[in-house]
Amino acid sequence: TPVRQPLRDGDYQLKIVKDGYRTWQKKLKVSTAEVTWAQYPILLPNTISTESVVNLDAPALFTQSPDQKLFAIAGAGPSPKIQVIETSGTELRNVYVLSPEQIAAQTSIHSIVWSADNEHILVGLKTPQQLSYIVLSVLNSADTFELTKQFSLPLDNLQFNPRNWREIYWLSPEGLRRLDLANRTVSAVLAPSVRSFLVNEEAVFYV
Numbered sequence: 001t002p003v004r005q006p007l008r009d010g011d012y013q014l015k016i017v018k019d020g021y022r023t024w025q026k027k028l029k030v031s032t033a034e035v036t037w038a039q040y041p042i043l044l045p046n047t048i049s050t051e052s053v054v055n056l057d058a059p060a061l062f063t064q065s066p067d068q069k070l071f072a073i074a075g076a077g078p079s080p081k082i083q084v085i086e087t088s089g090t091e092l093r094n095v096y097v098l099s100p101e102q103i104a105a106q107t108s109i110h111s112i113v114w115s116a117d118n119e120h121i122l123v124g125l126k127t128p129q130q131l132s133y134i135v136l137s138v139l140n141s142a143d144t145f146e147l148t149k150q151f152s153l154p155l156d157n158l159q160f161n162p163r164n165w166r167e168i169y170w171l172s173p174e175g176l177r178r179l180d181l182a183n184r185t186v187s188a189v190l191a192p193s194v195r196s197f198l199v200n201e202e203a204v205f206y207v
Contacts, residue, residue: 065118074109115165159199
């Protein structure tokens with residue numbers, strides 16, 4: 001691999017066979033003067049072996065960084081915390097541990113979202129009364145931004161800017177806005193009456 005094969009136009013049934021593995025097959029349509037890709041053919045073994053890497057205490061959330069090198073794990077036991085482990089490792093590292101005051105307030109870890117730089121996570125913390133957000137560095141646990149507390153706003157529906165983790169888009173009641181963590185400012189309404197949105201590398205798409 002990779003294999004490049006000139007073919008006449010038409011429909012083809014592509015099949016990849018290897019002893020000890022499940023057969024991979026797909027129907028492909030080849031058109032004149034176009035390139036047709038058989039993307040990501042993966043052969044799975046007939047027998048898949050497993051290996052225990054680490055024992056987790058009541059994991060509630062489990063999410064992988066965009067570069068697939070780290071896992072962030074939120075526990076829901078008597079001492080809720082967020083831990084990080086390398087996908088090829090066996091050592092868990094604490095990046096956020098709920099305080100006794102938070103535990104007394106029945107705080108739970110509601111959500112974890114990775115930034116595109118693979119170094120920061122947006123964490124939703126939920127109590128019976130409210131939902132609040134913080135941004136954590138997985139490299140330096142002391143580097144924490146308490147968004148709800150610092151901006152004094154009822155935040156929800158947040159997304160990182162893929163090009164700059166210090167910019168977070170927020171779907172406020174008035175419309176789409178942007179939080180700037182560098183200077184602690186909130187933008188004016190970027191678009192009113194927004195129902196949903198998606199941030200990518202080049203633009204913000206919204207309905």
